[in-house]
Amino acid sequence: MNFFRRFLKQKMITPIIFILLFSMSFLTGSFSSLVTGYVDILKSPSVLISDYLYIGGFGATMFNVSTIMLINIIMLNRLKMKMTGPMFAGLFTIAGFSFFGKNIFNTIPIYIGIYLYANYQRLDFKSFMIVVLFSTGISPIVSFLIFGTGWPLYIGIPVGFIVGVITGFVLPALSAHTTRFHKGYNLYNIGFAMGIMSMVYSAILRAFDFDFFLGGPTSEVYHNELFLLTVAMSLIFIISAFVEDKEVLKKYPKLLNSSGRLVSDFIRDYGRAPTMLNVGLLGLISLLFLMILGIEINGPVMGGILTVMGFGAFGKHVKNVIPVMTGAVLATLVSPVYSLDAVGMSIAVLFVTALAPIAGRFGFFVGVLAGFIHIIITPLAYEFQGGFDLYNNGFAAGFVAAMLVPFLEAITKNGKEEEAG
Amino acid sequence: MNKLEMRIISKIIRELSLFHLLHGHADFTLRTKINEEETAFITTSERLKDEALKTVKEKIERERELEVETYGWELIGDIDDKSELEIVGHLIDELKIENTDTQTTLTFIRKNQYKKKTKA
Numbered sequence: 001m002n003f004f005r006r007f008l009k010q011k012m013i014t015p016i017i018f019i020l021l022f023s024m025s026f027l028t029g030s031f032s033s034l035v036t037g038y039v040d041i042l043k044s045p046s047v048l049i050s051d052y053l054y055i056g057g058f059g060a061t062m063f064n065v066s067t068i069m070l071i072n073i074i075m076l077n078r079l080k081m082k083m084t085g086p087m088f089a090g091l092f093t094i095a096g097f098s099f100f101g102k103n104i105f106n107t108i109p110i111y112i113g114i115y116l117y118a119n120y121q122r123l124d125f126k127s128f129m130i131v132v133l134f135s136t137g138i139s140p141i142v143s144f145l146i147f148g149t150g151w152p153l154y155i156g157i158p159v160g161f162i163v164g165v166i167t168g169f170v171l172p173a174l175s176a177h178t179t180r181f182h183k184g185y186n187l188y189n190i191g192f193a194m195g196i197m198s199m200v201y202s203a204i205l206r207a208f209d210f211d212f213f214l215g216g217p218t219s220e221v222y223h224n225e226l227f228l229l230t231v232a233m234s235l236i237f238i239i240s241a242f243v244e245d246k247e248v249l250k251k252y253p254k255l256l257n258s259s260g261r262l263v264s265d266f267i268r269d270y271g272r273a274p275t276m277l278n279v280g281l282l283g284l285i286s287l288l289f290l291m292i293l294g295i296e297i298n299g300p301v302m303g304g305i306l307t308v309m310g311f312g313a314f315g316k317h318v319k320n321v322i323p324v325m326t327g328a329v330l331a332t333l334v335s336p337v338y339s340l341d342a343v344g345m346s347i348a349v350l351f352v353t354a355l356a357p358i359a360g361r362f363g364f365f366v367g368v369l370a371g372f373i374h375i376i377i378t379p380l381a382y383e384f385q386g387g388f389d390l391y392n393n394g395f396a397a398g399f400v401a402a403m404l405v406p407f408l409e410a411i412t413k414n415g416k417e418e419e420a421g
Numbered sequence: 422m423n424k425l426e427m428r429i430i431s432k433i434i435r436e437l438s439l440f441h442l443l444h445g446h447a448d449f450t451l452r453t454k455i456n457e458e459e460t461a462f463i464t465t466s467e468r469l470k471d472e473a474l475k476t477v478k479e480k481i482e483r484e485r486e487l488e489v490e491t492y493g494w495e496l497i498g499d500i501d502d503k504s505e506l507e508i509v510g511h512l513i514d515e516l517k518i519e520n521t522d523t524q525t526t527l528t529f530i531r532k533n534q535y536k537k538k539t540k541a
Binding site: 086087121172177180262264 | 425483484486487488489490491492493494495496499507508511
């Protein structure tokens with residue numbers, strides 16, 4: 001029993017979350033509809049925005065989410081990786097994006113590419129685990145080349161596989177480098193790196209007259225189930241935080257004072273209990289924003305919620321997400337062009353939290369400004385990168401941070417020095 | 422030593438220099454001792470305030486994480502305030518502090534974890 005409790009603590013209760021997600025696969029529909037739906041998901045081109053709830057149904061989507069999560073949990077265990085903040089965020093991001101773009105079929109070639117890069121560099125594969133966990137945001141390129149081009153499978157499969165492997169091989173060096181562009185103030189840094197790659201892929205495909213803006217409708221039919229699931233997960237984390245450490249409320253304010261700038265590992269820096277409390281609170285805050293704005297939960301929105309929760313261990317907290325989310329909402333209210341009725345805008349309200357470190361470092365109002373700018377840039381970023389990078393908000397956030405941070409650092413440096421002095 | 426390790430070492434040197442400059446130290450030295458097993462970065466400056474020492478200890482004396490190193494090493498050397506040492510903390514194995522009435526010597530030890538798997 002003690003071993004079991006220790007195991008759950010060490011793994012930040014991710015096995016419980018997996019069981020919860022997996023059991024929901026069988027909540028609605030028959031087994032045969034689950035299988036049919038799952039095959040439809042695997043065969044989908046998966047480019048932004050492909051809502052697997054619409055494509056495969058609820059059971060098949062939950063099966064996709066939970067099995068991908070399980071495979072990654074097993075991989076981390078086999079490699080004897082600790083459940084650090086980045087690992088936790090990676091797992092939740094994978095789960096989140098398995099609602100709209102990631103599946104077992106399109107992620108494997110990218111993992112293989114990173115494995116080959118690690119071998120080429122003569123380094124342990126596990127030392128690239130952060131990149132591995134976030135790498136599959138570009139997995140739609142694999143699915144598109146196989147199922148979206150109209151090529152016969154004997155051409156599509158090898159081409160998709162090879163491009164996936166090459167992508168994985170390039171990504172570790174590129175993503176380490178892109179951190180410098182935004183100085184660590186874009187939490188979805190790998191999304192920015194993948195945006196650059198996606199831009200190149202879409203340019204090539206455009207040159208050969210391929211149509212790849214294939215995103216389809218979303219499904220809000222399962223709003224209630226997903227709402228309850230989020231409440232349940234959030235409460236599990238909050239209760240676990242108090243069970244682990246009764247003094248957690250006293251320790252939490254220290255975490256709130258962190259800027260959240262890359263590479264912040266909240267589990268390492270502040271402990272498991274304050275981090276779990278943070279994760280749970282972020283889940284509830286996400287729901288609160290959605291309720292106030294009247295946004296119903298579909299696959300991409302659920303992906304946003306899970307990603308925000310995951311990054312509760314890797315840079316986001318209650319104090320630094322609210323300003324950027326507020327800025328994003330303001331932009332949609334003020335703009336006559338952009339509205340929350342569009343799926344891209346409704347998920348951007350959640351994914352704008354990639355810029356949370358800007359609010360954490362430079363304050364509330366700068367955070368609001370960053371969120372505002374982010375919303376305006378996001379649709380352009382999508383046009384630019386073509387939809388193969390699922391982390392489009394990470395691509396957009398990279399530009400926002402790169403534009404704001406050098407100037408903000410220049411004008412705040414003296415004040416900060418004196419204050420710390 | 423491989424090229425990646427060299428670049429990481431040079432970035433740590435930059436970050437430790439910046440750390441002292443942000444603390445207003447006009448007179449400090451930074452020495453390195455590099456061998457097959459480890460790299461030591463030794464800084465000597467006027468005595469650091471107790472609060473600053475506490476911050477350094479807190480941020481450096483944490484377990485090294487290789488996965489953070491390969492992902493975030495390019496951000497080292499780019500701190501913006503004197504308490505930002507988190508990333509370099511991920512890359513250092515050991516910290517020794519020697520304090521006298523007038524000066525502080527900090528020794529940061531980084532074990533060479535790449536030597537077995539990398540070509541010389």
